[in-house]
Amino acid sequence: MIKVLIVEDDEIFRAMLEEMVRREGYQVSAVTNGNEALAAIERNPPDLVITDILMPEKDGIELIMDLARLGSQVPIIAVSGGRRAISLEFNLESAKLLGVRATLPKPFTREALRRAIAEALTPTDETDS
Structure with a gap:
């Protein structure tokens, strides 16, 4: 079964996303920030990471950069709703x-x-790039 790690600080949104992914037939685990995600990935590497961008402690962009530095090949989906001066388009384009x-x-x-x-x-x- 495909394992999906959800990284989302908003408790209500995280629970909803966990349920949506579980209903699609995937095994789901969830954490609240990038630091917890790195620890979870080290313990039990997922097949897919779905991460919010704006989070406390270590945000999604920092998590994505850390995983790249570590040579991780785990595919990532970035999710954002934006916040004040930072648009969701900017966050998602950066990701x-x-x-x-x-x-x-x-x-x-x-x-x-x-x-x-x-x-x-x-x-x-990767040969097509």
Whole structure:
């Protein structure tokens, strides 16, 4: 079974996202920030990471950069709703530039989540770049 790690600081949104992903047939675990995510990934590497961008302690961009530095090949979906002066478009574009496989603006539909997961789990052919 495909293991998905959700990294989201908002308790209500995290619970909703966990349930949505579980209903798609995936094994789900969840943490509240990038530091917890790194520890979870070290203990039990997932097949996919879905991370919020704006979080306390270690945000999603820092997590994405840390995973890249560690040479991780785990596909990542970045999620953002933006905040005040930082637009969700800026957050998601920044994540794309850092190599995430898919992005989702909050709020999103279950169908959009399905598409993002399918996109993220589709193997990339690095010889085409």
